[in-house]
Amino acid sequence: MSNTAFGLYPQSVTTASIDTRLAAGGRRRTAQRVVVAEALAAAKRALSAQELYERIRETHPTIGRATVYRALEQQVEDRMASRFERDGHVSAYIACDAEHHHHLVCTSCQRVDDIAEDVVAPMLTAVGRRHDFAVDHAALDFYGLCARCRGKRR
Amino acid sequence: MSNTAFGLYPQSVTTASIDTRLAAGGRRRTAQRVVVAEALAAAKRALSAQELYERIRETHPTIGRATVYRALEQQVEDRMASRFERDGHVSAYIACDAEHHHHLVCTSCQRVDDIAEDVVAPMLTAVGRRHDFAVDHAALDFYGLCARCRGKRR
DNA sequence: CGCTAACTGAGAATGGATCTCAACTTACGG
DNA sequence: CCGTAAGTTGAGATCCATTCTCAGTTAGCG
Numbered sequence: 001m002s003n004t005a006f007g008l009y010p011q012s013v014t015t016a017s018i019d020t021r022l023a024a025g026g027r028r029r030t031a032q033r034v035v036v037a038e039a040l041a042a043a044k045r046a047l048s049a050q051e052l053y054e055r056i057r058e059t060h061p062t063i064g065r066a067t068v069y070r071a072l073e074q075q076v077e078d079r080m081a082s083r084f085e086r087d088g089h090v091s092a093y094i095a096c097d098a099e100h101h102h103h104l105v106c107t108s109c110q111r112v113d114d115i116a117e118d119v120v121a122p123m124l125t126a127v128g129r130r131h132d133f134a135v136d137h138a139a140l141d142f143y144g145l146c147a148r149c150r151g152k153r154r
Numbered sequence: 155m156s157n158t159a160f161g162l163y164p165q166s167v168t169t170a171s172i173d174t175r176l177a178a179g180g181r182r183r184t185a186q187r188v189v190v191a192e193a194l195a196a197a198k199r200a201l202s203a204q205e206l207y208e209r210i211r212e213t214h215p216t217i218g219r220a221t222v223y224r225a226l227e228q229q230v231e232d233r234m235a236s237r238f239e240r241d242g243h244v245s246a247y248i249a250c251d252a253e254h255h256h257h258l259v260c261t262s263c264q265r266v267d268d269i270a271e272d273v274v275a276p277m278l279t280a281v282g283r284r285h286d287f288a289v290d291h292a293a294l295d296f297y298g299l300c301a302r303c304r305g306k307r308r
Numbered sequence: 309c310g311c312t313a314a315c316t317g318a319g320a321a322t323g324g325a326t327c328t329c330a331a332c333t334t335a336c337g338g
Numbered sequence: 339c340c341g342t343a344a345g346t347t348g349a350g351a352t353c354c355a356t357t358c359t360c361a362g363t364t365a366g367c368g
Contacts, residue, residue: 026314221346
């Protein structure tokens, strides 16, 4: 396939910044990787690789499944996204910026919120002191129900 | 297969308590479920269903894979065990008692430690207040390196 | 323009988890 | 003690997200 079929940017998100960061390391900025990054950023919630693949196929029917999976993995490596484990042994991804922070993932609507570091830090200290255990900073995401979804259940 | 082939208890763990709790709800205490529960309790660390299945097969070659998977799921439902998502989209299980608590899972040796509720509670309060988000209590497990494994890396 | 290493797509392969179903067992009431 | 109903079991088939393979393509650099 010709990569020139891609390359049309939707006018949302921080396209410029995405564009720059995609070329990090020894990495090439291909049209496919741009599409994947933008689709994830536009979603504004956690999506599984499969879900994202299906969304993208609507506008780019020829993109390969493996390409989407690979692009997502690279984004995680390059700190442009983070990965969650959703129920059913499925990975879900959310776009995020390089600054360090943690996430609140709503298990109902998949919307994601950031938590400030200072909410988490005291607990890390306490765990370290009481249990001599170094919590993996990258794995600190919390799952639960956001206000909206909690309202619906009542 | 005749269930009478099972039923020999290793003299470890709190066999009596396991035995009682296996019969909770409308549930039957079968020899297979006893074996699975005891094997998990004896492991004293997180094991994937597959790993546990293989361990059990050494002494009970005829047990079915699905039986082990089902038994583990039931144990989670009955609060005799909890489930983690390990890297690679694999579930791991650890035996635990009904009292409420959270876990520190060492991503290197898979050993599991309990965290006291009072270490976690302040953070839950802070998250609730700052973000109006109800963290799922059951999903509060932390991953990282225990003191022993941290020592080895240096 | 020409090289080369990175990337891509299609489909096959992988592997943990789940499903199906007939045979078997446990628990319980009589 | 027996019969029955409903929970369980084992073996294998099946599912399905993910990963792998490989030939063909392309970005980026000189």
